[in-house]
Amino acid sequence: MKYSVELCKITERKQLNNTTFDYTVSAPKISQIAACGQFANILAEGKFLRRPISICEIDKQAGALRFVFEVRGEGTKLISQKLIGEYLDIFAPLGNGFTPLKNAEKAVVVGGGIGVPPLLQTAKEYGGKAVAILGFANSERIILKEDFEAVCEKTVVATDDGSYGHHGFVTDPLSQLLADEKVDIIHACGPMPMLRNVSKIAAQYGVPCQVSLEERMGCGMGACLVCACKIKTADGTTYKHVCKDGPVFDSREVEF
Ligand SMILES: Cc1cc2nc3c(=O)[nH]c(=O)nc-3n(C[C@H](O)[C@H](O)[C@H](O)COP(=O)(O)OP(=O)(O)OC[C@H]3O[C@@H](n4cnc5c(N)ncnc54)[C@H](O)[C@@H]3O)c2cc1C
Ligand code: FES
Incomplete structure (x- = not known):
């Protein structure tokens, strides 16, 4: 898995409703290796654990990424207080995203x-x-x-x-x-x-x-086992990591 940690300058910031924010950041390295459905672990300053937020849009030419997120608790509140010109500390791209079907009509x-x-x-x-x-x-x-x-x-x-x-x-x-x-x-x-x-x-x-699952996360890269989800196998079920094996899975595999 290829990922990078980048200090990303906020170039656009909008508030979409009372709790939802829309940020575009300059991410020259991460944008080149990111794919649809992957996520970023964003640092909320002062918090030990980063917060997972999906990549909403990737502009490889401009070297930019877009994130749209809702304020749920303290971590996302801290991130939402960042303004244009300030920086977000981003660890990404993480996980296996969606696989677009070639030649789909x-x-x-x-x-x-x-x-x-x-x-x-x-x-x-x-x-x-x-x-x-x-x-x-x-x-x-x-x-x-x-x-x-x-x-x-x-x-x-x-x-x-x-x-x-x-x-x-x-x-x-x-x-x-x-x-x-x-x-x-x-x-x-x-x-x-x-x-x-x-x-x-x-x-x-x-x-x-293909379904993208959401679980509470710790490390975001397969090391802490916080994000386990039940997956069907030929002879029963097993647990996989939403962060590393997912977040996207074939819907037939998921034990809902
Ligand atoms: C792979 C992935 C992608 C995500 N993408 C987005 C996104 O694009 N936009 C977005 O707004 N949110 C997204 N989330 C959810 C986001 O990560 C959580 O809302 C955030 O971590 C909450 O942090 P907090 O410190 O603000 O809240 P906390 O204080 O940690 O928690 C506040 C509330 O949010 C709930 N919560 C916390 N983490 C999660 C979680 N992972 N899933 C569901 N509920 C949670 C808690 O149960 C609690 O009720 C994603 C989560 C995952 C796992
Ligand atoms: S969040 Fe640590 S293993 Fe998935």
């Missing part, structure tokens, strides 16, 4: 809430042949809609309370799409119940599906 990215960011770079890999299905609690939580619209063939938004787009879960428009059209692959990231149901639907239609 139609790919679908399915995201839920703060699971949506890593799917933006993934959708971009398909050069306009991806459909995005994005789910949020309500209209105020919607993020990155215009970004997906700019790079996808179609973007469908669902909200749990019906305040925008489809009223209900992402699984409804996903089932409809798979019933209507031939889809070559699904990439999904979001809460575990969403991933479980997306995986079931993918299996029902016989479409390969």
